[in-house]
Amino acid sequence: MPPADPQDRNIAATFAKGMAVLEAFDGQAPALTLADIARLTGQDRATARRGALTLMHLGYLRQDGRQFSLTPRVLTLAGGFLRAHRIGRQVQPVLNHHAGALGAEITLATGDGDRVLLLAQSTAHGGPVSYGFTPGSRLPLLHTSLGRMLLAGEDPEGLEARIAAAPIAPHTEQSLTDTAEIAVRIGRARQAGFCITDSEFEPGITGIAVAVAPNVVLGSSLPRGRDGAEGVDALLRGLQTCASELRQAGALSGL
Amino acid sequence: MPPADPQDRNIAATFAKGMAVLEAFDGQAPALTLADIARLTGQDRATARRGALTLMHLGYLRQDGRQFSLTPRVLTLAGGFLRAHRIGRQVQPVLNHHAGALGAEITLATGDGDRVLLLAQSTAHGGPVSYGFTPGSRLPLLHTSLGRMLLAGEDPEGLEARIAAAPIAPHTEQSLTDTAEIAVRIGRARQAGFCITDSEFEPGITGIAVAVAPNVVLGSSLPRGRDGAEGVDALLRGLQTCASELRQAGALSGL
DNA sequence: ACATGTTGTGCGTTATGCGCACAAGCGTCA
DNA sequence: TGACGCTTGTGCGCATAACGCACAACATGT
Incomplete structure (x- = not known):
């Protein structure tokens, strides 16, 4: 066929x-x-x-x-999707709540081909860094924690092909370029249930991502070393409870 | 033939x-x-x-x-617009900052035919009410402060026709249904530079809107009587400084 | 069982979109 | 100035590609 x-x-x-x-x-x-x-x-x-x-x-x-x-009318097309999946009503409030509690920006994303596609973003007014991304923005799969977490959630069989298909476009000098090493990191993320990258997409920025549902991940980021390891830990725990709350809402089942 | x-x-x-x-x-x-x-x-x-x-x-x-x-791919189409107009980079941070200071949700919108089209939204985590709207959502022109402020910014000549063309769909029992009265309110909004509606779209909710640029408005809302008249005043002043800051950024000139 | 609603799909017709080719602007250099 | 390249806008004939009828297969409810 x-x-x-x-x-x-x-x-x-x-x-x-x-x-x-x-x-x-x-x-x-x-x-x-x-x-x-x-x-x-x-x-x-x-x-x-x-x-x-x-x-x-x-x-x-x-x-x-x-x-x-x-x-602006193109936004109405996106509005159809957002409304159909209850993003505004059920998802955004959860994101906002946890972002406020954590003092960090939380991003909800999915995979779209060989890119990460941002679905929603919660904005903490105290957030120190703003990357200027919006729903609809696309990020690389291989060099972001969001993307690697997405790949970690897929069938391990096709992983090599997926990595090969995705564009290797290093964004910083610290971006991994060895596909085998990237595969290892993805494997670790699958084991651990979360993924952390450091300075691979934006220099000096640490990214954290956890899984929410098949092909849906949640992530955040913070300047490297801002609050040390315990800062990362707190953020990770916050993301995981946020993800679990989103699962309970259950509006994210279909992609 | x-x-x-x-x-x-x-x-x-x-x-x-x-x-x-x-x-x-x-x-x-x-x-x-x-x-x-x-x-x-x-x-x-x-x-x-x-x-x-x-x-x-x-x-x-x-x-x-x-x-x-x-x-989710439809979001990429919207992403093109949002990136082209620097919504994520220049507009959203301003919205977030003022929303945090005011403790209220701020919405940026434009007119799309006979509807209000939401462009961006800043969410204060302390916000008491959440309406579940997202960028791309559409609201009625006649029964929201955003819509009336948009009409107030248009050429007064065609106003009657615009009101007649827009669907009269009262959303609450307190929605104005008399087009002449609506025109009066729009005229007042043009004079004052802002527009306030009460319970016309959602019962018990007061909406406030100010102009940012031609066909671009900024709005917020709060439960009626929460902080009395001075609450409305503070919110109004906050919106106006936010609008002026957005004008200075100048990314909203072209629709 | 029938009746009513689906969905998938051939196929002949002709309206429809394709892209060549021409015409009109705009700048640069001699 | 005029001739040159390199744009851009657009008419029009032709062949294709989309249209929508019509039929078959399937599901659902009475």
Whole structure:
């Protein structure tokens, strides 16, 4: 059963190409011109133009001059997911409560292909560091505690392939580059039930992650050595009780 | 015999229909069947099926049994907007800081058609009430302080038409239903530079909103009479300084 | 059992989107 | 200034690709 026939009669190529146009606005650049879109999507300029014009017609894109940019309406699509999974009603309050108690920022994330996808984030006003990530942001799988914890929760059989497929893009000088060593760390995370990374994604920042459900993890971070080992321990315990509370709420079963 | 261009040659109908399928997942129901999609979009079942299958192929939809549901990947689309406008980096920290100082939840919103569209939300962990809204949630224009403040910032000429176009859906028994009276309140909000509503959207809750930029407002809410009039005053002043700080950051110029 | 609701899928038709090719702007260098 | 490259916008013929009817298989309730 071939997973995707390139010429499946049941797949609307025009629709897929249009979505590629929408995906081109990934935030790397705040605005794109038609030529940019055509380049990024590999489509003919005329095709890209039709896609962009259609998105404009639907209200997802706006055009000033020759620059196209996203409108806030794209948020409504995300809103559908967040509401369907009760993120605002059941998840966010739990995150906020524990973040306040711990004085740290807590992030809920899932795996999306070879990236970590941020689902929700609780903001502690006392939080010392702010990374500027939002729901919908994507992080690397291999060099974050969140990503490694996600991989630790998967079937160990396919782990090597998953690591090989994920892009090895070291973010700091301390990022591990040896895939075997990364696999070891993931294995340890599976055993321990949590994952800690140090300075692999942001220099001087220690990341902690625990599992919540299949393909759902919870994480936080703090400056290295701020409160020493006991600070990490306290944060870890806090995350674990938070995860258990989220499990009890049970809104995160389906991805 | 082309019947005088039934539709614009530059707009891809297939793409628009596919987006309609995606929009059908607005969170009202956590999952939809093919028949539901066809009904909600008014499309032929075969067309809806092609759209859903294409979305599945792209990873935005998943299917278990006969139920289709959104995957977290839709969040990446919103992430593009949030990153392009520096919401996470420049806006959220300001919101968090003021929310902590005020002990109240602060919401940033814009207008999207005849609805208020939530852009970002800062959560104070001490906040007494949580409404369960998230970025991407939509609220009525006429019965919220956010919505009325948005209308107050628009061209007064078209105000009547805007009010007539927006759905009059009273949410509480105290919701104003007289459009003329609503127009008066909006006019007052324009004069005062802020808008206060009481129990019109949620019973017993007072909402406050101030303008940040064209089509961008900031709001908060508190239980009626919690801290009396001086509580409202303090919150209002806090919102105004928060708005001014956001203006200085200047990331909210383009919608 | 029937009746009513699904879902999957062929297939002929033609509307529809594709991309070439032309036209019009914009800057640079001689 | 004019000729040059390198953009960008758009019309139009053609072939494809999407449409939606229609049928079959299946589930559910009366």
